[in-house]
Amino acid sequence: MNRDPGLRQRLQEMVPFDWSLLRHIGSEPVPYHLKKWWFCLGGTVLYLFIIQVVTGIALTFYYVPSPDEAYASVAAITREVRFGWFIRSLHKWSAQFMIVAVILHMLRVYFTGAYRRPRQLNWCIGFLLLGTTMTFGFTGYSLVYEQLSFWGATVATNLAEAVPLVGPLLAYFLRGGAEVGENTLTRFYILHIGVLPTVAALLVGLHILLVRLHGVTELHFEGETVREDERHFAFWPEHGTTELMIGVLLMYLLTLTALIFPAGLGAPADPTVTPLHIKPEWYFYFNFRLLKLTSLRLSVVLTLAAGAVAFLWPFIEEWLSRRLKFPDALSVLLGTLAFLSFLVLTVWEAFAG
Amino acid sequence: MSLTVKRYVVAALSFLFLLALLLVAYQESRRFRQEAGLEPVVTVANRGCVDCHRKDGPALVMEWEFSRHAQLGVGCVDCHTAEKGDLDGWTHEGVLISALVTPKDCARCHAREHEEFSGSHHARAGEILASLDNVLAEKAAGMPGNIADAVNGCWQCHGSIVRFKRDLQGQILRVGKEAKPVIDPDTWPNSGMGRLNPDGSKGSCHACHSRHAFQASLSRSPENCGKCHMGPDHPQIEIYNESKHGIAFYANRGRMNLDKVGEWVLGRDYSAAPTCATCHISSYMTPQGVYTANSHDVGERISWTLRPVVSTKLNMVVYEDGFKEDFPDTRPLPTIGDLVETLEKVVENERLVSRKVSRRVARIVSWEDRRKVMKGACLNCHNDTYVDNFYKQFDDLVVLYNEKFAKPAQALMDELVADGILNSNAPFEHDVQWTFYELWHHEGRRARHGASMMGPDYTHWHGMYEVAKHFYVKFLPEVIEAAAAKGPAMKQKYEDRVKRLLGRDEHVWQKGLSPQEAEALRKMYEERYNQ
Numbered sequence: 001m002n003r004d005p006g007l008r009q010r011l012q013e014m015v016p017f018d019w020s021l022l023r024h025i026g027s028e029p030v031p032y033h034l035k036k037w038w039f040c041l042g043g044t045v046l047y048l049f050i051i052q053v054v055t056g057i058a059l060t061f062y063y064v065p066s067p068d069e070a071y072a073s074v075a076a077i078t079r080e081v082r083f084g085w086f087i088r089s090l091h092k093w094s095a096q097f098m099i100v101a102v103i104l105h106m107l108r109v110y111f112t113g114a115y116r117r118p119r120q121l122n123w124c125i126g127f128l129l130l131g132t133t134m135t136f137g138f139t140g141y142s143l144v145y146e147q148l149s150f151w152g153a154t155v156a157t158n159l160a161e162a163v164p165l166v167g168p169l170l171a172y173f174l175r176g177g178a179e180v181g182e183n184t185l186t187r188f189y190i191l192h193i194g195v196l197p198t199v200a201a202l203l204v205g206l207h208i209l210l211v212r213l214h215g216v217t218e219l220h221f222e223g224e225t226v227r228e229d230e231r232h233f234a235f236w237p238e239h240g241t242t243e244l245m246i247g248v249l250l251m252y253l254l255t256l257t258a259l260i261f262p263a264g265l266g267a268p269a270d271p272t273v274t275p276l277h278i279k280p281e282w283y284f285y286f287n288f289r290l291l292k293l294t295s296l297r298l299s300v301v302l303t304l305a306a307g308a309v310a311f312l313w314p315f316i317e318e319w320l321s322r323r324l325k326f327p328d329a330l331s332v333l334l335g336t337l338a339f340l341s342f343l344v345l346t347v348w349e350a351f352a353g
Numbered sequence: 354m355s356l357t358v359k360r361y362v363v364a365a366l367s368f369l370f371l372l373a374l375l376l377v378a379y380q381e382s383r384r385f386r387q388e389a390g391l392e393p394v395v396t397v398a399n400r401g402c403v404d405c406h407r408k409d410g411p412a413l414v415m416e417w418e419f420s421r422h423a424q425l426g427v428g429c430v431d432c433h434t435a436e437k438g439d440l441d442g443w444t445h446e447g448v449l450i451s452a453l454v455t456p457k458d459c460a461r462c463h464a465r466e467h468e469e470f471s472g473s474h475h476a477r478a479g480e481i482l483a484s485l486d487n488v489l490a491e492k493a494a495g496m497p498g499n500i501a502d503a504v505n506g507c508w509q510c511h512g513s514i515v516r517f518k519r520d521l522q523g524q525i526l527r528v529g530k531e532a533k534p535v536i537d538p539d540t541w542p543n544s545g546m547g548r549l550n551p552d553g554s555k556g557s558c559h560a561c562h563s564r565h566a567f568q569a570s571l572s573r574s575p576e577n578c579g580k581c582h583m584g585p586d587h588p589q590i591e592i593y594n595e596s597k598h599g600i601a602f603y604a605n606r607g608r609m610n611l612d613k614v615g616e617w618v619l620g621r622d623y624s625a626a627p628t629c630a631t632c633h634i635s636s637y638m639t640p641q642g643v644y645t646a647n648s649h650d651v652g653e654r655i656s657w658t659l660r661p662v663v664s665t666k667l668n669m670v671v672y673e674d675g676f677k678e679d680f681p682d683t684r685p686l687p688t689i690g691d692l693v694e695t696l697e698k699v700v701e702n703e704r705l706v707s708r709k710v711s712r713r714v715a716r717i718v719s720w721e722d723r724r725k726v727m728k729g730a731c732l733n734c735h736n737d738t739y740v741d742n743f744y745k746q747f748d749d750l751v752v753l754y755n756e757k758f759a760k761p762a763q764a765l766m767d768e769l770v771a772d773g774i775l776n777s778n779a780p781f782e783h784d785v786q787w788t789f790y791e792l793w794h795h796e797g798r799r800a801r802h803g804a805s806m807m808g809p810d811y812t813h814w815h816g817m818y819e820v821a822k823h824f825y826v827k828f829l830p831e832v833i834e835a836a837a838a839k840g841p842a843m844k845q846k847y848e849d850r851v852k853r854l855l856g857r858d859e860h861v862w863q864k865g866l867s868p869q870e871a872e873a874l875r876k877m878y879e880e881r882y883n884q
Contacts, residue, residue, distance in 0.1 A: 038367075100374065104367055111363045112356065222355050264385075276425075277384060282377045329354045332362060339366055343373045350380040 028212065029232035030239050033219045041105035042211075043243040045129075046204060047250060048098040052136075053197065055091040063143065065189035067182050070145035071268040078265055089258035095137050097254065099283050102130050110313075110335050113328070114217040120314035122210040125203055127311045132200045137281055139192040145185065150269030151278045153188070154180045159287070162300040180271075282350070286342050289349035306338070393418040399428030401446060417565040421614065432458055440517065440525060440551040443533045453515065453541070454564070457554040469649035472677040476555040478547025479512035480698045482705050485780055485790065493781060504539045510581035512545025512557060516703045546581065549700045570611035575602065578629040585795045587660075588815070592808030593629065601626035618643050620733040627730065637730045644729055650677070654727035656720040657751055659801040662793040663759045664751045666720040672712035687714050743807075750804035750812060754797055757859050758824050762789060765832050765850070772846075774839045785831035792828055796820045825863065829855075 005013070012019075033039050062081055064073040077084035106126060109115055115123035142153040157180060161171035176183020233239065267275075280288055291299040309316065320326035386392035395403050406429070407414045417423050422432075435442030435451035442451045451458075456476075460467035470476055481487060490503035504513070518526040518535040526535040546560040561572045571577055579590030593599040602609065605625035613622050619631050620638030631637070633654060636647040658667050658679070665681035670693070672678070678695055680686055687693050691714045699708050724744070731740045766789055769775040780786055800816025803809070829851050836847035855863060866874065878884055 100370075103370065107366055107370070108363050111359045111366075113359075219356055221360065222357050279381075279384075282374070282381070285377070332354055332359060336362060336366065340369070343369055347373050347376050350377040 025212070026234075026236035026240075028215075028235040030216050030235050031218050032226055032231055032233065033221075034216060034239055035233070035242065037242065037246055039108065040243060040246055041101050041108060044101045044246060044250065045098060045105060046208075047243070047247045048094045048101060049200065049204065051090065051094040051251075051254070052098065055087050055094065056193065056197075058087045059091060060193060063189075065143065065186055067145065067185055067269070070143065070185055071265075074144050074146075075265055078263065085262050086258055089261075089263040090254055091140075092263040093254055093257045093261075095133075095140060097250070099133055099137060102133050106130060107339065111332060112217070112219055113331075114219075115314045117314070117318065119210070119214055119217065120318075122207060122214070123314050124311055125207045125210065129200065129203050129207065131307075132196055132203060134283055136192065136196050136200070137283065139188040139196065141281055142188045143185070143192060144265070145269045146266040147269055147273070147275045148266055148279065150180065150271065151275055152280050153184060155278060155280065155288075156284075157184070158296065159291070159300055162296045163304065164297075164301065167300075282346065285349035286345035289345040289352070292349075292352070310338070393420075393423030394426035395423075396426050396428055398430045402429035405446075413565055420566045420568070422565075422567055427462070431461075434458075441515075441534055441536070443527070443531055445531055445533075453536075453550065454559070455548075455550040455552050455554045456556045456558055457550070457552050459558045463558075466649045468675060470556060470558075471554075472671075472675055473650040474652040475546045475560075475649075477698070478510070479514070479545065479549045479555060480547065480705065481507065481511045482514065485794075488780060500539065508540075508543060508545055510545055512548030512555075512560075513540040513543040514549040514700055514703055514705060515540045515543065515551055517551070549705065553700070569613065569617065573609075573611050573617060573628055573630050573635075575599065575628045582629070586798055587802060588799060588811060589629070589802055589806065592803050592806045592811045595810055596807040598627050598807065602628060616643075616645075616647065619730060624734075627734075632727060632730050635730075637733050639729055639732075644726075652679070653718075654723055654730075656724035656727065657748075657801075657805070659751070659798060659805060662763050662797075663755050664801060667723070668720050669718040669723065670714055671716040671718065673715040674712060676710075676712055682720060686717060689714050689717060747804045750817075751801055754800055754817065754820065758820050759793060759797060761854055762792060762824065762828060765847075765854075768850070769832065769835060769847075772836075772839070772843060774835050774843060783831070783835045785828065785835045788823060788827045788831055792820060792823055796823065 059077060062073055062077045062084065064070060074088070077088050079085070109123065109126065115126075138152075138156060142149045142156075157171045157174050160174055161167045163170055172178070174184065174187060175181070176187050279285075287299060287303050290302060293299075294302065317326065317331055383392060403414055403417075417428070422428070430448060430450070432454050433450045433452070435449045437449065439449075439451055441453045442449050444450075456467050456470060487503060487507055490507045491500045494502040494506075516537040516539075518537055520526055527533060528535055544557050544559050544563075546557060547555055548557040548560075549555055550557075561577060563571055563577075575590060575593055579593075582589035583591060594603075602625070608623065608625040609628075610617065610623040616636055617623070617630075618636045618638060619627065621643065633651050634648055637644050652667075653669075656666055657664050658681070665683055668680040668682060668686055670678045670680055670687060672693070672695065676695060676697070678693075692711050693714060695710050695712050697708050697710050698705055700706075728740050728744075731743070735743075766775070766785075769785070770777050775786065776782060781790070796816060796819040799811050800813075800820055803811030803813070803816045833844060833847050833851060837844035854860065865871075
């Protein structure tokens with residue numbers, strides 16, 4: 001009589017994977033500074049991304065991506081669907097939180113020099129993730145199909161048109177025609193729920209893989225005495241529980257924000273009526289201000305140039321250090337100036353009306 | 354650079370970033386509140402006025418803050434600014450302003466509305482200052498040196514001629530260190546619809562769009578029109594309240610969308626009931642889409658005039674300069690391109706005078722066209738047959754009043770004047786003149802207006818019943834009484850005249866009903882009241 005092999009063995013037979021590897025991966029030693037929450041912003045972004053995916057799928061059940069029905073379907077989600085307003089508000093606010101977390105995470109990485117050799121490629125991936133996140137925000141905002149989203153899309157595609165060489169083609173591709181219209185909404189929808197999530201998932205996967213392969217950057221603060229056996233701790237359960245606690249706190253904050261500031265709805269899109277104020281989302285304010293200060297073409301060129309420098313900064317800095325003995329402090333100074341410029345332009349645009 | 358220093362840099366930049374986000378959020382929320390109308394936009398030009406008048410007249414500022422103007426950043430100076438040379442202008446806190454905001458001022462932004470209004474009956478409401486009504490208020494109810502009845506009564510609806518106090522040299526009196534002009538208190542404050550303003554404009558937008566909140570819901574509400582369209586001589590608001598339309602409005606006020614910003618279209622934005630504005634000036638849906646009438650020419654859809662002794666259908670002639678003139682259907686119409694001598698009333702030296710102006714005809718709107726536009730509103734709820742039958746009922750009532758009472762009474766009055774019994778310069782000397790005036794001006798209008806707006810009680814008991822009763826028991830005896838004062842021959846002439854009139858088919862009923870009618874009447878009372 002054959003003995004029943006048991007559920008565990010059956011599973012092992014069906015999925016011939018060495019599960020002990022998970023334990024090995026999970027027990028990856030991480031540096032002691034990760035005990036502090038402000039070093040956990042990378043995990044925060046991942047957590048918010050997961051919320052985006054879950055709430056986004058829920059919204060997809062009710063959203064209709066056609067100019068005639070998009071606004072009405074968002075109105076129905078907000079006013080009629082049970083808990084629709086809450087899911088929509090969570091989606092909106094987690095997107096905002098995500099952009100904030102990405103920026104804070106990048107600040108920390110930049111100023112602690114965690115982008116330097118051998119992690120240059122991961123900085124580039126992180127930068128692409130920032131761009132993806134902002135594009136997520138922009139396309140999502142446009143799907144609401146209210147006045148501001150329609151006119152925001154019009155301005156943004158005009159900006160895209162001003163990109164040297166590929167601009168007109170890019171704008172035509174985004175709009176699905178010469179003007180923002182029926183095809184634009186469909187294209188933004190496909191980008192928002194199909195292309196961007198795939199790109200983001202791949203980049204996140206690659207980003208984490210590289211972090212795992214390189215290990216987390218070791219930071220040693222002057223004057224801090226840490227015993228050798230305390231310099232590292234296991235990813236699981238120590239760091240995992242810290243991340244979980246942050247997740248719970250984030251969920252609490254998100255719920256509170258969604259309750260106090262639920263996602264609203266402006267007037268429906270009307271291509272014949274230009275609103276008094278056309279504003280993109282806040283994270284594009286810097287670019288909008290630059291546009292007003294210069295010209296459409298120059299602002300786009302400046303933004304692209306700044307983006308390219310930031311994207312390739314680990315390599316540029318390395319090259320400068322090698323050739324000109326570029327001091328570390330200068331990197332900090334340049335980063336500070338660049339970020340302060342971003343802040344000033346953003347606040348300026350907010351108050352400029 | 355040490356890692357500790359870098360840590361502080363990150364902390365400082367993160368703090369600044371979050372601070373920037375808070376600032377952006379604050380500003381965004383402020384802008385949202387402004388756009389949603391929850392917060393006024395006070396521009397630099399208006400900041401001083403608002404700050405100071407908030408202490409001086411806080412409720413006034415609060416009302417403005419509540420207005421759509423405030424949401425759009427249109428403030429005190431934008432409306433109250435005066436031009437150099439304006440009689441009512443003075444420099445206040447360094448800015449040339451005027452207390453009096455006229456349609457000409459409003460036209461700086463609302464040009465279309467101003468143009469429509471300027472050609473309307475409303476803009477000419479002040480021309481009543483030379484009418485019998487004004488004689489009654491200034492002479493009959495007033496006394497030399499005191500025309501308070503006209504000032505407080507007629508002029509507050511019809512409008513005053515805004516005048517200034519002047520010195521012995523005829524110069525406008527100015528007081529205070531800012532040399533503020535002194536307006537004749539008999540003529541201001543005044544929110545009359547046809548106010549005659551020092552800048553030559555006619556009217557007062559404030560009559561319907563009460564300052565400083567300029568609430569759409571207020572001007573769309575029937576009560577707003579009811580300030581003037583009420584009382585014994587034109588009780589439109591009472592008739593409306595009595596009508597099915599009025600009943601539906603008051604029962605469904607909450608569903609009327611009266612606060613709607615922008616266009617307010619019957620059949621799209623609301624459906625529960627029509628208000629005065631709905632039928633006379635607002636937009637409505639048609640099978641072809643929105644009829645964007647929304648005209649500030651309040652008489653555009655009126656096909657009968659129900660105001661004079663005898664009603665007539667009204668055609669409208671529009672001249673090339675935009676001047677509009679009603680042509681009763683008894684007056685031959687010109688053709689397009691004709692040069693017509695028109696009579697226009699204007700203020701010269703603070704007095705209303707008539708001026709003849711030759712104008713070329715640009716467009717003719719027949720009474721049928723005007724009625725068609727009115728019917729367009731009706732058709733949002735009723736079908737063609739219903740609307741046509743209503744107009745048949747209404748037309749018949751006006752014809753009945755005209756033919757049975759108004760025309761014979763007018764003919765008798767004309768004869769009395771021709772025979773020298775009545776002095777046309779003394780319009781209220783004899784009882785018959787008072788009775789005749791009330792017959793058409795009060796009772797006759799009530800009957801006609803009652804029928805025009807589906808008010809059964811005003812049509813009959815307050816209208817035709819009173820017309821008939823006073824025609825038979827007051828007017829006709831007073832005609833003979835006035836004639837008798839002139840001598841027996843005249844008395845005899847008018848007795849015969851009245852006898853002939855009462856011998857007409859429509860009056861012979863007075864001599865008695867037929868036996869069948871009398872029996873039916875007796876039986877009805879017996880069955881109904883057991884008497």
